Ligand SMILES: Nc1ncnc2c1ncn2[C@@H]1O[C@H](COP(=O)(O)OP(=O)(O)OP(=O)(O)O)[C@@H](O)[C@H]1O
């Protein structure tokens with residue numbers, strides 16, 4: 104950071120961060136509240152966390168969410184990486200612009216529309232809605248995020264590395280697995296993290312595409328909150344925040360490291 | 369019959385009409401869009417030959433190697449390796465290894481793993497592999513760096529790893545794209561000799577791109593001088609240096625003087641041209657003398673001229689001028705002489721004695737003299 108800390112700077116930072124994080128901090132604090140009343144502090148306690156683990160509904164929803172996130176993130180990472188390779192490697196195939204546009208479209212598409220169109224698709228092909236429809240929907244929309252992350256790394260990847268591998272006797276696919284993939288792996292991991300996090304906290308698309316028995320955690324929280332905020336919900340949210348924050352942190356650190364390596368070269 | 373240069377060669381398959389070329393480019397053209405990178409080029413290289421490509425940046429040297437290694441397909445024409453067409457053969461199936469101009473080291477592998485990569489790919493067993501890697505590390509003097517990652521090495525060290533990796537498999541044909549450019553003079557010379565040794569011992573064929581003419585001269589059996597996608601001249605180092613076939617080659621290789629004129633007279637060995645610097649007689653290049661009156665150029669190397677203060681007697685050629693610049697280089701002194709026509713001519717003198725009485729100084733008028741066989745008359 105260059106430049107000095109003027110009063111103006113400090114004030115804007117404080118105001119900005121308060122605005123952003125005060126609600127979250129409050130939520131975390133009140134998840135440790137003794138009282139059942141959400142807005143009245145009655146002393147520190149972790150009892151809501153204990154109660155949380157007795158609540159079968161929430162536990163089920165959490166289990167669904169985690170499975171959806173794991174599967175969709177992994178599949179989206181594979182497909183997104185392949186898409187990125189295709190986008191970078193075959194710069195002049197027919198319809199490249201259309202393909203690029205199509206991969207990125209979900210990035211800017213309002214979630215409501217993505218959700219609705221997927222719902223229509225599942226109804227049209229008579230696909231019973233449930234766990235797999237949510238998972239498929241999540242794969243679809245997180246794939247493009249993975250593709251963007253991996254593509255930005257591939258653009259700066261020196262193609263001659265792969266050529267060197269081929270020159271030394273590797274068939275093209277092996278060269279990709281032995282040289283390209285290990286080199287771009289941090290980006291692939293960041294892509295996976297991103298896809299995982301996106302899936303974890305998606306409410307809109309999940310609401311559209313899920314069916315009976317496949318309620319995700321965000322859906323569960325949302326429906327409970329309509330009956331009133333309980334400290335239990337605060338506790339769930341705190342755990343979610345912890346997971347997401349560590350995910351983002353790990354992705355950032357990986358990214359940092361990658362960039363540093365890059366600068367070195 | 370005197371011959372060119374100061375070495376007699378025993379290895380010269382290119383002069384033997386029965387010898388089969390190992391690499392053969394047949395009318396190869398390579399276009400990138402509208403741009404012609406290699407233009408209808410034909411070239412034969414023989415087994416066990418040390419062949420160099422010289423030429424200015426962007427003339428297509430790397431493109432030529434990449435076509436041999438299989439990373440580019442010729443737009444037209446065909447390449448043969450050991451009599452077999454290389455059309456459609458993917459890079460990993462060619463018995464060729466290339467050292468990349470950009471090194472292309474695998475950043476996630478240690479130096480030793482980089483070198484072992486191709487050996488592993490061939491299924492060489494661990495013992496033999498480790499031995500080969502150690503031998504390669506020794507060749508490039510990087511024994512202590514085996515465990516480092518490429519980004520922990522200096523530029524010259526990386527270049528040596530790339531060289532070791534390409535050489536490790538001992539391919540029948542090794543393509544080296546500026547293999548020694550980042551090394552200091554001493555290390556470069558040592559590595560040059562080790563490479564030549566290796567090539568001799570193992571009977572490999574080398575094709576190497578370099579910007580260092582001295583390096584090309586030292587190492588090569590033959591040199592190809594390239595110009596914008598074509599080969600301007602192929603020949604032994606002595607032929608390229610002493611008998612360039614064009615102004616372009618005479619100018620590109622070494623330092624030279626080129627004076628312009630028109631053919632005044634000729635016999636079967638010499639041509640006299642007349643221009644702004646008077647009449648100059650030089651050796652005929654080729655067998656047919658140009659017609660009188662045609663434009664021609666006289667090319668002569670700086671070391672082929674004698675410097676004197678007084679007008680030399682009984683010489684074929686003499687030029688008078690004013691000393692324009694003097695550079696003392698230790699082993700020799702370079703004098704730039706401004707002729708009365710305004711042309712500047714360079715001459716060099718070997719400094720045979722440590723002490724010189726009354727050395728030549730700036731603004732003096734002096735003479736350069738040279739025999740008719742010292743320079744060449746070129747038609748283009
Ligand atoms: N993939 C490509 N697409 C378009 N043009 C290319 C491509 N590869 C090479 N060229 C062009 O072909 C010409 C020859 O390139 P090449 O790399 O063979 O030059 P070079 O002789 O190796 O030069 P240098 O000494 O600088 O390495 C250059 O003008 C270059 O711009």
Ligand SMILES: [Mg+2]
Nearest residue numbers: 429430469545
């Ligand atoms: Mg090049």
